[in-house]
Amino acid sequence: MSSVDSAGNDASVLYRVQHDTRYDYESAVELAHHLAQLRPLSQEGVQHCEAYQCDIEPRPEHLARDLDAYGNERLFFAHYAPHDTLSVRAVSLVRVQAPAQPDWEASPAWEQVRERLRYRAGRPSEPAEEFSFGSDFSPVFDAAAAFAAPSFPPGRPLLDAAHDLMRRIHAEFTYDPDSTEAHTRAPQALELRHGVCQDYAHVMLSALRSLGLAARYVSGYLRSRPRPGEQALVGADASHAWVSVWCPANGWVEFDPTNDRRPAADYVRVAVGRDFADVSPLRGVIRGGGRHALHVAVNVSPASG
Structure with missing residues (x-):
């Protein structure tokens, strides 16, 4: 069920999200500890x-x-008895509306934001400052700063520059699920110029952070089936990833380099963090099991009610 604003756009949409994960193990798992991050966030507005x-x-x-420290719900669970399969099904009802359009004209020059985030002894730090440092998947490195530079000439407003960076990543990278793996880091993805949404997001994070700016990783889902006449988005029917950039005048502003657009009411947010390592939907440590087969399916569809 959706409501419509005065302009004819969806003001809010109620989605039913089903995320299925199944592991089939070659031999019995004797002991397992897992952490799941599957509950969608509640964010005002x-x-x-x-x-x-x-x-x-x-x-x-x-x-x-x-x-966790970023407000994401974590579910810890453990099995102490032998088992040869594991199934996790998360079902959510989430009401989503498009984020408010940022005030583009109020965006300061990117250098001003960098200076505001820079540590100064005796000066209170900005809460967003922790997202300006490198992380495991999205480190700060020279090649990332060089890649970002054409989008960030002196004096350019931060949001304009971030939007241009998003468009360049989309244009210069090839979406290729077979080119990278779950543990691929931004330096390798930038060199390859191939990858999936996780890689696109990690490269954009490193590019922004390498200039001293604050950006965070957002994980979630996309509407599985577009409306009639709309083009399907890359990343539907699976977990998706995008980036939010901190702008003093607007707070956190989202950009999706995989699809070259700003997230709207067809995006469902599950978790935020420094990179994928903070928001992995399901991870754990097991004893036994041998080889395993992993099956993941996601469906996001409008719900009635």
Whole structure:
């Protein structure tokens, strides 16, 4: 169910999100500890998670929830009995609206933002400052700064520059699921100029951070089936990733370099962090199991109600 604003655009959409993960192990897993981050975020003015349920088979012997430093819900679970399969199904109802359009004219020059984020003894730090440092998947390195430079000439407003960087990444990179792996880092992705949404986001993060700017990784989903007449987005039917950039006049502003657009009401946000390592949907440590086959399916569709 959706509501429509005075301009005829979707003001909000209620989505049903189903994320299925299944592991089939070659031999029995004797002991397993897992961490899942599958509950969509509730963010004022953007989206609200109205219902959430996570079913795990076999049923875990231990289950606990908490919030991480960035406000993402984490679900810890453990199995102490042998098992040869693991299934995790997360079903959510999320009401989403398009983020407010940023005030582009109020965006300061990017150098001013860099100076504001720079540490000065005795001066209070900006909360966004922690996202200006390199991380494992998105380190600060010279080639990333050189790649970003054409989009960031002196005095250019930050949001204009970030938008141009997004468009250049989209134009100069080839979406290729077979070219990279889950552990590929930004330096390798930048050299290859091939990859998936995770790689596009990591490269954009490194480019921005290498100039001293603050940017964070956003994980989530896209509407699985576009409306009639709309082009399908790259990354639907799987977890997606994009970037948000901190601008003093506008807060966090999102950019999706994979699809060359700003996220709207067809994006569902699950978690934010420094890079993929902070927001992986499901990870863990097991004893036993041998080789395994992994199956993941995601569906995001409008819900009634």
